[in-house]
Amino acid sequence: MSEKPEGNGPVRAAVISDTHGLLRREVVAELQDCTHILHAGDIVRESDLDELRLYGNIYAVRGNNDRWQEGLRDLAGSLRFEIAGVSFFMTHDPYDVPRNLDGIQAVICGHTHMYREERIDGRLWLNPGSCGRARFFGDVTMAKLLLQDGKILQVQRIDFPV
Numbered sequence: 001m002s003e004k005p006e007g008n009g010p011v012r013a014a015v016i017s018d019t020h021g022l023l024r025r026e027v028v029a030e031l032q033d034c035t036h037i038l039h040a041g042d043i044v045r046e047s048d049l050d051e052l053r054l055y056g057n058i059y060a061v062r063g064n065n066d067r068w069q070e071g072l073r074d075l076a077g078s079l080r081f082e083i084a085g086v087s088f089f090m091t092h093d094p095y096d097v098p099r100n101l102d103g104i105q106a107v108i109c110g111h112t113h114m115y116r117e118e119r120i121d122g123r124l125w126l127n128p129g130s131c132g133r134a135r136f137f138g139d140v141t142m143a144k145l146l147l148q149d150g151k152i153l154q155v156q157r158i159d160f161p162v
Contacts, residue, residue: 010148011084017110018130040110041092046071063092085150
């Protein structure tokens with residue numbers, strides 16, 4: 001993993017999911033101003049994960065379609081981590097989120113291919129949708145987070161042409 005420094009200012013994190021072997025160039029362009037990339041699973045091609053590592057500090061979980069892929073099946077099914085003082089829980093399937101989320105400020109999931117951004121009891125629940133192939137008549141989306149000093153300052157939805 002290539003470490004991009006965080007510095008003292010706000011930190012940008014890209015949140016993507018369900019690339020399914022299609023790492024779009026327009027998605028890669030959106031990663032350029034981010035120091036962290038969160039991939040909520042269904043990567044499908046190990047080479048895509050290798051490429052993402054070039055652009056920032058990466059956190060990735062195994063999706064249901066990654067279980068059979070060499071180099072991806074050993075990814076964790078869920079992760080707890082912190083960026084800029086913000087605590088995250090990330091998993092692919094929303095049904096795999098545990099009940100105990102003490103101390104977690106943001107829950108990241110994928111799997112449904114549908115963008116969802118909601119605050120429940122002060123906690124961000126974010127599904128960035130799918131930024132690979134458009135599926136289930138859905139949009140092609142991702143999100144960016146602006147983080148600083150333990151706070152989520154902004155959530156930005158990014159839409160791509162289908």
